[in-house]
Amino acid sequence: MAAPSNDQPNGITIADPLPPHSLFDTILVLDFGSQYTHLITRRLRELNIYSEMLPCTQKLTDLDFKPKGIILSGGPYSVYASDAPHVDPNVFELGVPVLGICYGLQEIAWHHGKDVVAGEKREYGHAELNIHANGSEVSRLFQGLPNNTDVWMSHGDKLGRMPEDFQTIATSPNSPHAGIAHEKKQIYGIQFHPEVTHTPRGVEVIKNFAAGICGAKQDWTMEAFKDKEVARIRKLVGEKAQVIGAVSGGVDSTVAAKLMQEAVGARFHAVMVDNGVLRKNEAKQVKETLTRGLGVNLTVVDASDRFLDRLQGVADPEKKRIIIGNTFIEIFEEEAKRIAKEAESTPHAGPVEWFLQGTLYPDVIESISFRGPSQTIKTHHNVGGLPEKMKLKLIEPLRELFKDEVRAMGREMGIPPDLVGRHPFPGPGLAIRILGDVTREKVRVVQEADLIFIEEIRKAGVYDEISQAFAALSGDRAVGVVGDQRLHGYLVFLRAVRTTDFMTATAYEFPAGVLARIVNRIGNEVEGVARVLYEVTSKPPSTIEFE
Numbered sequence: 001m002a003a004p005s006n007d008q009p010n011g012i013t014i015a016d017p018l019p020p021h022s023l024f025d026t027i028l029v030l031d032f033g034s035q036y037t038h039l040i041t042r043r044l045r046e047l048n049i050y051s052e053m054l055p056c057t058q059k060l061t062d063l064d065f066k067p068k069g070i071i072l073s074g075g076p077y078s079v080y081a082s083d084a085p086h087v088d089p090n091v092f093e094l095g096v097p098v099l100g101i102c103y104g105l106q107e108i109a110w111h112h113g114k115d116v117v118a119g120e121k122r123e124y125g126h127a128e129l130n131i132h133a134n135g136s137e138v139s140r141l142f143q144g145l146p147n148n149t150d151v152w153m154s155h156g157d158k159l160g161r162m163p164e165d166f167q168t169i170a171t172s173p174n175s176p177h178a179g180i181a182h183e184k185k186q187i188y189g190i191q192f193h194p195e196v197t198h199t200p201r202g203v204e205v206i207k208n209f210a211a212g213i214c215g216a217k218q219d220w221t222m223e224a225f226k227d228k229e230v231a232r233i234r235k236l237v238g239e240k241a242q243v244i245g246a247v248s249g250g251v252d253s254t255v256a257a258k259l260m261q262e263a264v265g266a267r268f269h270a271v272m273v274d275n276g277v278l279r280k281n282e283a284k285q286v287k288e289t290l291t292r293g294l295g296v297n298l299t300v301v302d303a304s305d306r307f308l309d310r311l312q313g314v315a316d317p318e319k320k321r322i323i324i325g326n327t328f329i330e331i332f333e334e335e336a337k338r339i340a341k342e343a344e345s346t347p348h349a350g351p352v353e354w355f356l357q358g359t360l361y362p363d364v365i366e367s368i369s370f371r372g373p374s375q376t377i378k379t380h381h382n383v384g385g386l387p388e389k390m391k392l393k394l395i396e397p398l399r400e401l402f403k404d405e406v407r408a409m410g411r412e413m414g415i416p417p418d419l420v421g422r423h424p425f426p427g428p429g430l431a432i433r434i435l436g437d438v439t440r441e442k443v444r445v446v447q448e449a450d451l452i453f454i455e456e457i458r459k460a461g462v463y464d465e466i467s468q469a470f471a472a473l474s475g476d477r478a479v480g481v482v483g484d485q486r487l488h489g490y491l492v493f494l495r496a497v498r499t500t501d502f503m504t505a506t507a508y509e510f511p512a513g514v515l516a517r518i519v520n521r522i523g524n525e526v527e528g529v530a531r532v533l534y535e536v537t538s539k540p541p542s543t544i545e546f547e
């Protein structure tokens with residue numbers, strides 16, 4: 001098979017000889033812009049069935065693989081509107097089963113007879129699905145489900161008339177055609193959303209379709225993927241080239257680095273930058289874990305003075321991010337030169353051609369989503385500007401994986417559980433947790449407070465219940481009293497949130513006594529702190545980080 005290429009918006013080409021869809025049975029999800037489309041892909045992956053999402057405008061002739069089945073997602077449009085998106089009609093001629101969800105069902109009906117209309121009533125929220133045993137048999141789509149099943153609906157349009165040769169396989173009080181099927185052609189439509197948790201038995205419907213009707217193998221495991229991915233990377237990088245990678249000690253870059261090290265050994269050079277705003281002892285610990293624990297060839301570059309000097313007097317959060325991002329780039333350019341030079345005298349000399357990046361599937365989804373990328377609230381720093389500037393080719397071994405799959409991969413590779421379960425830490429580090437200008441003294445206070453906070457959270461056994469926890473520092477001072485002396489000292493904020501996707505979050509409620517213990521320790525052990533506050537705002541309206 002010719003190597004399909006994968007053009008990135010920034011013009012960088014990833015030549016990918018063996019993408020997962022060429023190795024695993026794949027269910028293709030076509031996105032009409034629903035908020036839940038990615039959940040369809042997730043549910044399939046949780047069933048160990050590989051799935052990819054593409055925009056609904058995807059031309060089938062441009063696909064470089066044949067899916068085992070196709071799912072058409074929901075969407076905010078009405079199929080009868082003049083500007084409504086429509087799927088490539090070849091979807092119905094490919095000879096593979098099709099399942100339409102909500103808008104997807106309406107799209108199937110539209111294609112087969114154009115009779116979809118605005119309903120008199122919207123149907124939003126819980127509904128009871130009545131599964132019809134037409135003649136004697138229940139549709140294969142609903143096998144194993146009780147005759148009355150709770151489902152979740154979110155629509156205003158409905159089918160006028162059934163398209164020819166289709167039959168109703170389920171109804172709900174408000175939808176006479178809540179499920180439709182053309183059993184011979186294996187085209188199915190459902191008005192409810194099986195992918196959301198509010199449809200408790202939705203996963204069974206998805207499984208009936210993908211594993212039952214499409215016959216997709218349930219062999220997508222991280223164990224199977226890992227070996228194939230290592231082989232793919234070897235082929236991609238070739239015999240000579242060197243690979244450089246930015247590694248933070250976070251889950252994504254660590255798993256990516258470990259994969260790379262297995263694939264190309266000493267030709268992979270991991271670089272961690274100590275930017276002076278890491279957590280206490282972090283650079284040392286990461287070095288220890290990656291080098292000794294995982295055998296990754298890691299260089300820690302101590303550039304803390306360069307970063308802290310440039311951050312001096314800068315209070316604007318976006319300016320801080322830009323300074324940090326640009327300084328990262330500068331250091332990586334220096335490192336690439338150093339690596340190429342040092343490699344000259346070794347048996348594996350070769351040019352630095354590749355840049356490893358820990359991009360995950362949600363980032364890919366965001367960039368291909370039919371609705372387009374969402375609005376930027378904060379320019380999340382990554383070192384993404386690097387490969388372009390340095391004329392390097394990108395290698396992104398995790399670009400098909402969700403975060404929990406990356407964690408599973410990490411466990412598979414023997415990465416210690418406390419690293420695999422680590423809370424995320426932002427690239428600009430403590431600089432965006434110190435409100436206003438950053439000084440060495442403030443970095444010390446946040447580092448010490450953060451260390452105590454996390455230590456106590458671990459001691460209380462609640463680290464894994466929390467998605468992200470950290471200490472931050474106010475730009476203001478407050479009055480306190482220590483040892484009968486007035487103290488005009490620092491105000492430390494503590495934040496701990498629970499979230500599944502980091503898009504929304506709620507404050508964590510600590511078990512009784514834990515916060516008191518933490519506050520007491522910070523007050524006693526961190527010099528200069530006058531007050532400690534626990535922050536309880538949800539996201540929205542706040543964000544997780546303070547800047």
Ligand SMILES: Nc1ncnc2c1ncn2[C@@H]1O[C@H](COP(=O)(O)OP(=O)(O)OP(=O)(O)O)[C@@H](O)[C@H]1O
Nearest residue numbers: 246247248250251252253272273358382424425427
């Ligand atoms: N101090 C650092 N030194 C080198 N690279 C870094 C540093 N901080 C961030 N990066 C790079 O920026 C990328 C994005 O950081 P991000 O925090 O989103 O991911 P991560 O650190 O890999 O994982 P996690 O989300 O678990 O923290 C990292 O994968 C890494 O490539």
Ligand SMILES: O=c1[nH]c(=O)c2[nH+]cn([C@@H]3O[C@H](COP(=O)(O)O)[C@@H](O)[C@H]3O)c2[nH]1
Nearest residue numbers: 378379380381424426427428502543544545
């Ligand atoms: O690498 C990063 N660079 C950044 O500039 C950045 N800003 C926020 N975050 C992380 O993103 C998640 C959501 O954070 P917010 O609610 O603050 O936007 C949380 O996990 C934050 O830690 C960043 N990560």
Ligand SMILES: NC(=O)CC[C@H](N)C(=O)O
Nearest residue numbers: 074075102103155156157
């Ligand atoms: N959730 C959906 O896919 C909605 C489809 C269509 N816009 C309707 O209201 O019926």
Ligand SMILES: [Mg+2]
Nearest residue numbers: 248250425426
């Ligand atoms: Mg990180």
